[in-house]
Amino acid sequence: MDNTMPVTVLQKHQRKRFNQRSQTIAYLTFSIGFLLVIAVIGTLVGEMAITTNFTQKNLLPNAAHPFGTDWLGRDMLFRTLKGLSISIFIGLFASVISAIIAAILGSAAATLGKKVDAVITWLVDLVMGIPHLLLLILISYALGRGTLGVTVAVAISHWPVLTRVIRGEILQLREENYVKIAGKLGQSKCKIAIKHMLPHVFPQFLVGLVLLFPHAILHEAALTFLGFGLPPEQPGIGIILSESMKYLSMGMWWLAIFPGLALLFTVQLFDLVGGSLRKLIDPHSAQE
Template sequence: MKRLMERENRVSPALPAVTGPQGGWNQRKTMLLLMALSVALLAAVTVAGQALEQQALVTDFSRKNLPPSLAYPFGTDFMGRDMFVRTVTGLSMSIRIGLLTAAVSAAIACVMGLLAATMGRFVDGLIIGLIDLVLGIPHILLLVLISFAMGKGFWGVVVGISLTHWTSLARLIRAEVLQLKASQYIRIAEKLGEGRLAIALRHMVPHLLPQLFVGLVLMFPHAILHEASITFLGFGLSPEQPAIGVILSESMKYLAMGRWWLALFPGLFLVFVVVLFHYTGDTLGRLLDPGHAHQ
């Protein structure tokens, strides 16, 4: 008995170390801080781009083709436009397009996933067939076709990206709804006489919100890259707009002349924003995952 009491006394001082991190700094709080900083940075770029939109169009041929300097950190282009201002404005436009298209794609995915899982085998088969059809066509080709059919420009890009990015999230929503249908409270609601639409809206959609929110954030980087891609190919935003795709497309003509700054800085900042969006979505998914709640 004495040895047992001595052993408990030796073990008991270590107990606060197990419960201590819950009241102090832990990995979960670190992820929250980094995600907040990422969101704040992206919001600052968006607001700054809107404020500098008119300045990005100002031309001055007396300062054309200047390399990076203190006055012009990203240099100037062949029309004397400030490349730093144009880059920030282009990133702001890309972020806004990414937000809009990701929201529309998430809404389409939610509706399709709910219909596939709740409206019977026939509707399920139609939606699964539509998903396979969209996934079976090369992505960039489908984007170009839709954007061209819509007359290109802003709305052509938005419609094209929105109609091609919902498939993966729709499959995830469908799988989640099928699991929810087997739960006890959904069966009770069915026995109480509630309709399929009422059950979907009142009992299923609240459980799908975390998946929808994470999916929306993770679609941002794909939407931004595809907007820049089809604009670069000439099937997206108009050349008059200071978009990243337009900037990169124009810079290709001058790289052989040694004007490397025209493509380097916009390309690096585009990659940075895409990685930041991806990190934010991945962090948000881990925060909402119950398996990481103890960290």
């Protein structure tokens, strides 16, 4: 007689959620480790990324120089690691600032009345109505370009979507019975927001922050590539790709391929982490 119990739908769902959670933790652990390794290596190879050696210029990828060398004999592996670390630092800082702006504006729109909500909603629509790259260029150029210009441009242009998400979540929470009861018991709006709303909104905030990060890296690289971002003396990924364009026609493919793949890998990694977190937290997307 077979004593095996049939697997219920609930058990299947729990098993799926457990597998999803384990997968998300693995992705998150790997991505954090990747960030730390790139940050440390990028700091250590700072001088080597700009050191020229004319006896080693234009070398194909080999054992001594896995990514080859450029027209000045600079090692492309060191330049790629340094450039990636710069992009990661700028992207991380800008995405955190942008997510905080979104949290503040989204909370204010949902809790401070219809007039404040109308103003913030209009501001969100205004920013989203401007072509994103054009807005980045205008802000960076107005601030004198450079590290400050590109960081501020990325930070203050990526908050609208997350603002809408947080606003919608808080508006739904306001209709919950326990929130209404807390208000009738005399609790202040500030206490209700901190005790009853922020814990529920934090997962959405975290997912939004993780998903903002790859967008911030890409837009920093794009802005620098177009000449409105980092100065040429900083080996950012955008600078490396921009400088390599004139040498591609000469067959020096490695100058763009390896930095481009490194940027693509970083962006895809954190996009995957953000997507996994969203599926784990959002019950609707978890069924996809």
